[in-house]
Amino acid sequence: MMLGSKTTGSFRLKAGKIWIKSIPYVFIMPFGILFLLFFIAPIMYAFYSSLFVVKHSGLGLSAPVTVFNGLFNLNQAFHDPLFYQSLGRMLLFGVVQVPIMLGLALFFALLLDSVTIRLKNLFRMAFFVPYAIPGVIAALLWGYLYNPQLSPIVQFFHAIGWKSFDFLSQHAVLWSMANIVTWEWTGYNMIIIYSALQAIPHELYEAAKIDGSNGFNIARYIKIPLVAPAIVLSGLFSIIGTLQIFNEPSTLQYITNSITSSYTPNLYAYTAAFVTNQYNYAAALAVLLAIATFIFSFGLLRITTRQTGE
Amino acid sequence: MAKPTRSRWFTKLALATIAILSIALQACGSSSQSSSGPVNLTFWSWVPNIQKSVDLFNSTHSNIHVTLNSVTAGNNGTYAKMLTALKAGNAPDLGQIEYQFLPTFESVGGLVDLSQYGASSLQSDFVPWTWKQVTVGNAVYAIPQDSGPEAMFYRKDLFTKYNLPVPTTWAQFQQDAVALHTADPSAYITDFPPKDAGWFIGLIWQAGGRWFRINGQSWNINVNDTASMQVASYWQNMLSNNLVKTDPDFSTAWYNDLQTGTVATWLTAVWGANTIMSNAPSTSGDWAVAPMPQWTAGQQVYGNWGGSTTVVFKDSKYPQQAAEFAQWLNTNSQSVQDMVQGAQLYPALQSALSSSYINQPSAFYGNQNIYQVFQTISGNVDVNFQWGPTMNQVFQDMSDSFSNVTNGQGTLNSALNSLQSSTVTYMQQQGFSVNGG
Known part of the structure; x- marks a missing residue:
């Protein structure tokens, strides 16, 4: 040119x-x-x-009108005890379930990475398979195992004299759900951490061995710190996933009285929109849930970045 | 150099998008156009084998063609879909709606008043209470199709085994409950399904509870009236004394109980006959049907659970032809017979109830002619029961609060009290004119 x-x-x-x-x-x-x-x-x-409400008049035999009502729905959702109960339930769920799941995922990933076992690929696949099963199917499968009349597990406990044993009772059902979620997602998180482990240069291990490190110390001082970002990432995904749990309660609600229609925030929004036809209120709940998810996930990011000093 | 290329690329992309969208929109809009030939109508229904009646209609009516769209049962998403379609202005011409949701659809202005197409003359053809359900004043918003008069299905073998009298009053029913549970601690008189609001409201209906009343231009709400509180106290007592199971109905565990004889009765509607037959085939010959126990000995008052209607939606371009189909479908004797035989439904058409294809002994029920029992019950279902315009919310709140009761929070009575206030508040928020209490 x-x-x-x-x-x-x-x-x-x-x-x-x-x-x-x-x-x-x-x-x-x-x-x-x-x-x-x-x-x-x-x-x-x-x-x-969410800024609108549907208004009928009189007996309501003519078509209702949709009128602008400002932040009314958002304000109502913001003060809705059922929304906070569901949010609180999911936080309790997350505080217990996410660390257990990530701990297991890390454990399995380290195991697969360290031991030169045969059939490594088979094990990796086996851990991963639950993730490939659609959430609703998983809930149905577990639902069968939780069902007092049909479950071999429950029948076993009843046979040895623990008559009140019930996976679906009011106090147990949250943890029965946590079990399904853990079963489904541990393999997925394990794969993320395992991939991070694969990317660590082997020279580091050799150097550590020369310095006299054993397998445990290599895991403790080299592997875990280096895969920490991957764990943070899985943690972030898990927190978002926890706040959005829907498949498990919506499937299990048909076999137990312990799950009400506002058991999780998503189930509550779904019920408002598609069962009780309150589209505008459901929109308000959805906006609040999005904000809550944003706060929790970015909160976690800030805390972890501050700790790693980045 | 570069910029013109980009904007040209953009123009092309935009044009392509517009072209695709317009084709798609045209495809959507052209489906129900027909300048000559028969009028095309669409009909959303979940009734099994109803295609047979539709085919019969099409072959005998050259000027109208009805296309059946098989949908899932109303509460499994079809009502939501219908309400959304009404909101968007593209609902089908005809639809299947259960009695309890008619006021909901009326209150969104979704239904065509069929009295202008001669529907009022059909009144005497239908079971009285079903006709009352489809009318508001002089307006006819639907044509009744089937109904669910309620009775007591009981395990004759278990009643004989434990020497229990078949109860005719609720007091006797409770005595039997105690006697049975004492004789066999793993057996219960019946299941109390806390999530199934329709089941409990059937019992309220029988007891004379009147939750909704139209009073001029406003609604009277009485969820916790005397009759309803009586029913609530009765079942609360049964729950507190651990005399009933509390499994959600139609769950695997519940079906299992039907098969194994863990429950000795099922208080249910006529359609329950088929549910038992197909889900507990091994109990053939063990079941029988008796009229529902009464609150006052010697009375004959019954409730209803379920049943549905055919409606014409406001978006129909051919309401007259749609009304013709709705009336024909539910009054033509061959059409009704096809529906009875294809879907085991119990018609609302009076003349069909005494027909030979319904009124006959069934082998599964030990050759008892159970439909004879139901015909009597059907004629004695309380006519003045009225549903409200926000039943979705009422059912949901009820199912949640009753579930909480079985988990030990509150009583059925306190649940009805809070349901009263939540229903009034909810309806007021929606702008309905309401008198509570």
């Missing part, structure tokens, strides 16, 4: 610079457009819907 006079040259350089600067945006455009269309837009629409 030939440059003409100096002025046109600098102009062309400038134009080129702008072009170069805009290249990253061009590359993220496909993602950006989809992100706007399928993520930001629905949230904005949910927020918009």
Whole structure:
């Protein structure tokens, strides 16, 4: 390309610079457009819907009108004890279940990584398989094992004299659900951590061995610190997943009286929208849940980044 | 250089998107157009084998063609779909709706008043209480299809084994409950399904509870009236004394109890006959049907659980033809017979109840003619029971609070008291004119 006079040259350089600067945006455009269309837009629409209420009049035999009512729905949802109970239930669930699941995932990942066992691929697959089973099917399968009349496990406990044993009782059902979630997701998290382990250079292990480290110390001082970011990532996903639990309670509610329609935040929003036809209130619940999820997941990110000193 | 290319690429993309969208929109819009030939109607229903009646209609009516859309049962998502479609203005011409949800659909202005198409003349053809359910004043919002008069299905073998009298009053029913549970601690008189609001409301209906009343231009709400509180106290007593099971009905555990004789009765509607037959085949010959126990000895008052209607939605372009189909479907004797035989439903059409294809002994029930019992009950179902316009919310609140009761929180009576206030509040919020209490 030939440059003409100096002025046109600098102009062309400038134009080129702008072009170069805009290249990253061009590359993220496909993602950006989809992100706007399928993520930001629905949230904005949910927020918009939450600003309205449906109003009947008199006996209500004519079509109702949808009227603007400002933050009424959001305010009501913000003060809804059922919403907080469901949120609190899921936090309790998360505090207990997420560490257990990640602990198990880390344990299995280290086991697969350290021991040169035969059939390693088979074990890796076996741990991962539950993740491949759809959540509803998993809940159905476990539902069968929890069912007092049909479950061999429950019948065993009843046979040895523990008559009140019941997976689905009011106090047990949350942990029965935690068991299903752990069963389903441990393998998935294990794969994430295992992949991180695979990326650690083997020279580090050799150096540690020369310094006299045994397998346990290698795991404790080299592997775990180096896969910490992967664990944080799994933790983040798990917290988001916990707040959005839906399949398990919505399947189990048909076999036990312990699960009410507002058992988890998502089930509550679903019931409001599709069972009791309160679309606008459901939208308000959805917006609040999105905000709560945002706070908890970013809260965790900030805490962990501060600790690792980044 | 680069920028023009990008914007051209954009233009192309935008044009392509618009083109695809417009094709899709055209495809959507053109489905029900027909300038000549028969009028096309769509019908959403979940009744098994109802296609046979639809085919018969199409073959005998050259000017109307009805297309059946098989959907899942109302509460499994179809009502939500119908309400959404009404909101969007593209509901089908015809639909299946249960009695208890008619006011809900009326209150969104979703149903066509069929009296303008001559439906009022059909009144005497139908069982009285079903007709009362589909009318508001002079308006006819649906054509009754089937009904669910309630009776007591009981294990004759167990009643004989433990020498229990078949109860005719609720007091006797409770004595039997005690006697049975004492004789066999693993056996119960019946199951109390806390999540099934429809089941409990059937009992309220029989006892004379009147939760909703239309009073001029406003609703009177009396969820905790005297009759309802009496029913609540009765079952609370049964629960507190551990005389009933509390499994959710239609769950695997519950079916298991039907098979094994863990429960000696099921208080249910006529359609329950088929549920037992197909889910507990090994108990053939063990069951019998008796009228529901009474609150006052010697009375004959019954309740209802379930049954549905055919409606015409407001979005129909051909309401007259749709009304014709709705009326034909539920009054044509061949159509009704096909539905009875194809879906085991119990028709609301009076003349069908005494027909030979219904009124006959069934081998499963030890050759008892159970439909004779139901025909009597059907004629004695209380006519003045009225559903409200927010039954979805009422059912949900009830099912949640009754579940909490079986988990030891509160009593059925306190649950009804809180249901009264939550229903009034909810209806007021929605703008209905309400008088509570």
